Amino acid sequence: xxxxxxxxxxxxxxxxxxxxxxxxxxxxxxxxxxxxxxxxxxxxxxxxxxxxxxxxxxxxxxxxxxxxxxxxxxxxxxxxxxxxxxxxxxxxxxxxxxxxxxxxxxxxxxxxxxxxxxxxxxxxxxxxxxxxxxxxxxxxxxxxxxxxxxxxxxxxxxxxxxxxxxxxxxxxxxxxxxxxxxxxxxxxxxxxxxxxxxxxxxxxxxxxxxxxxxxxxxxxxxxxxxxxxxxxxxxxxxxxxxxxx
Numbered sequence: 001x002x003x004x005x006x007x008x009x010x011x012x013x014x015x016x017x018x019x020x021x022x023x024x025x026x027x028x029x030x031x032x033x034x035x036x037x038x039x040x041x042x043x044x045x046x047x048x049x050x051x052x053x054x055x056x057x058x059x060x061x062x063x064x065x066x067x068x069x070x071x072x073x074x075x076x077x078x079x080x081x082x083x084x085x086x087x088x089x090x091x092x093x094x095x096x097x098x099x100x101x102x103x104x105x106x107x108x109x110x111x112x113x114x115x116x117x118x119x120x121x122x123x124x125x126x127x128x129x130x131x132x133x134x135x136x137x138x139x140x141x142x143x144x145x146x147x148x149x150x151x152x153x154x155x156x157x158x159x160x161x162x163x164x165x166x167x168x169x170x171x172x173x174x175x176x177x178x179x180x181x182x183x184x185x186x187x188x189x190x191x192x193x194x195x196x197x198x199x200x201x202x203x204x205x206x207x208x209x210x211x212x213x214x215x216x217x218x219x220x221x222x223x224x225x226x227x228x229x230x231x232x233x234x235x236x237x238x239x240x241x242x243x244x245x
Contacts (some may be wrong), residue, residue: 004049005052005086006085007052007086008087009048009049009083009085010047010069010071010072010087010170011082011083013044013083013084014041014079015079016039016040017042018038020035022072033091033241037153042068042224043068044065044066044080044223044225045083045225045227047226048226049175052088053197054216055153055216056135056201056202056203056216056217056218056219057205057235058103058202058205058219058221059146059208059220059235059236059239060222061219061245063223064223064224065225066204067186068224069221070172070204072081073086073090073092073168086168088166088167088200089117089118089164089165090121091162091169091170092170093158093171098233099113100147100156100157101145102120102139102146103144103145105143106140106141106156107132107141108193109145110131110160111124113157114160117164120159127163127164130163134158134159134163135159136161137152137153140152145151151227162190166193167199168202169190169194169199170201170204171190171203173203175234201215212232212233215232217231218234218235218236220239
């Protein structure tokens with residue numbers, strides 16, 4: 001049974017990026033704070049809360065602010081203004097291979113990525129074999145990651161993300177991992193995770209049919225602003241009217 005604990009809270013969050021004409025000006029801006037540049041509010045005064053166990057879809061065309069919201073939640077970037085609260089372990093199926101050291105073996109990278117996610121070594125040891133088994137890397141697990149194909153690295157990253165017992169689970173529909181058999185296994189694993197009523201799901205997608213299958217609530221972003229927050233059916237209707245004319 002879902003409870004009323006807030007696990008994600010955005011309070012008037014704004015993220016402003018500085019856009020420079022070239023890399024030289026960007027470098028000089030480190031030393032000269034008055035360097036001229038354009039400013040882009042990727043997220044503009046956004047406020048919302050997500051309760052534990054909710055399944056929320058985030059809609060919007062490219063550049064609407066969806067990715068920036070996810071980067072803020074996962075700690076990749078920080079708000080320029082406003083306040084953010086995250087209560088729970090976040091696992092994101094986004095940049096699966098980020099955080100890997102190419103000179104480390106696959107096994108060593110399990111511990112490295114786990115530590116970056118704030119997981120203690122004792123728990124990583126408990127999860128290690130299930131991560132290796134799911135990734136299907138077998139004898140390659142003790143080889144340097146620089147020798148892996150992009151598919152092997154993605155499988156390892158996915159396996160870590162879905163086996164660490166996430167409390168806040170972020171899924172990007174663009175995810176594509178391995179061959180058809182492995183993709184089906186991944187989809188099954190994602191379904192297992194989100195069937196747990198204590199797991200909070202954020203699903204970033206353009207596929208309204210899939211969003212309706214998993215989510216009961218929808219957020220609609222446009223040009224950095226949150227323009228709708230409500231039930232999934234109304235969110236889909238407004239999304240299609242806004243972007244699919």
